[in-house]
Amino acid sequence: MTKYVEEETWQDDDRRWLAYRAGALHIEDVRLGAVAAAIPTPFYCYSAGAIRSAYRTLSRALTPIDVAICYAVKANSNIAVLRLLAELGCGMDIVSGGELERALAADVPASRIIFSGVGKTRAEIARAIEVGIHQINVESAAEISVVAEVARALGKRAPVALRVNPDVDAKTHAKITTATKDSKFGIAIGQVADLYAQVAAAPDLEAVGVAVHIGSQIHDMEPFRRAFSAMAELVTEMRGRGLSVPRLDLGGGIGIASGDKPGPDIGRYAAIIAETVGHLGCKLAVEPGRWLVGRAGLLVSELLYLKDMQDGCMGILDAGMNDLMRTALYDAHHPVLPLQEPQLNDAACTYSLVGPICESSDKFGRYDGLGELRAGELLAFDLAGAYGASMSSTYNSRDLLAEVLVDGDRFRTIRRRQGIQEMLQLEHGGAWERPAPGGGVMGEPVLHGGTKGTGRELADAEQ
């Protein structure tokens, strides 16, 4: 049997790491059925080789224009995945204190971490400044004041970039479009220069640049061109006012193949960056999530029941919308691969695949080409490496599913399944408390996620 040879780089949507061999679906050199024999379904399974190939492909395309890659941790935040990327030299883009701890736990140096997000708490900002974060992307005038206050209390200067809302429609699903005027993200482009001048004048802040992120799963490259051109104009205008703008963060958002749409050409994406902002002399960064890990993961599930319906056959799976939310939330279509290669015959139905959750939106769509399915058969949802496990939940008190990483001819559990007993433990033992007279609560101070107090008070309280 041919062995999997890790591709140095990818040719567009080349996926040689995923193949049927002797009728059995393999990830690299591991038969997925063998993983399923060891780990109860549903579970996620990723290819380390595919993630490395994706990173190298992007890195190679961007090297001539010297763009730092900061992986958007939210796409897949398993620390084994973070470590894999960090070992290749990848930085990280985080959006919470939790993601910061994950990146640090994966040995990503703080000097390679960008902190994005529209609603950072003081405790999160304090921790980021304390560990020496590379950059905090600030999204409002109010947040600038809080970052300055927290930095002052810590006796440090915070590196601040302003996230710009350029009012560009990313031409993607409405729920993952982030840079139109009505969006909650960023600072309206017309207000940025004035606010940046305030940052530059603040003694506790270091004005390091501007950032933009227009949305996710973007196929049409023109919105990138429009947004990056708007950023170039803005930087030129700001410099005209005597402001120093050393860094430009271009966000993430590059789509991957989905259904009938092929993935965008990464060479074109790199060319657009070069053409629009290459001349500015800024230190450039991008924050891709999906493009690096989306194609590299499958969700493996067992078909529990078949049910005859008026319009065909329904397959009820042991994976539901709590495990993979993308269809329920964004109408995403994830192709399905049976673990045993399907034998196509004329009698085969179109299957409508659904999960076990008590919600009508718990369905994955209609599928042809699966052959004739039988209860007990294993199926894998493809293109599930990004925003799959990281968005999974225990809704309906279902186990939080396991994650597995394949590398060559070996596999390893990188997150074990979390069961109901562990969940129940979290719900035991909360003592009744009475509000203190005059406000506040008698008892332990709130250390994380609180909105009161400066970073220093929080840090002191923790000691």
Ligand code: LLP
């Ligand atoms: N940078 C920022 C500031 C972001 O908000 C995001 C994604 C990224 C980078 C990475 O975007 P990517 O390269 O992965 O497209 N749950 C949705 C996607 C939400 C994306 C949120 N922000 C989905 O499953 O399609």
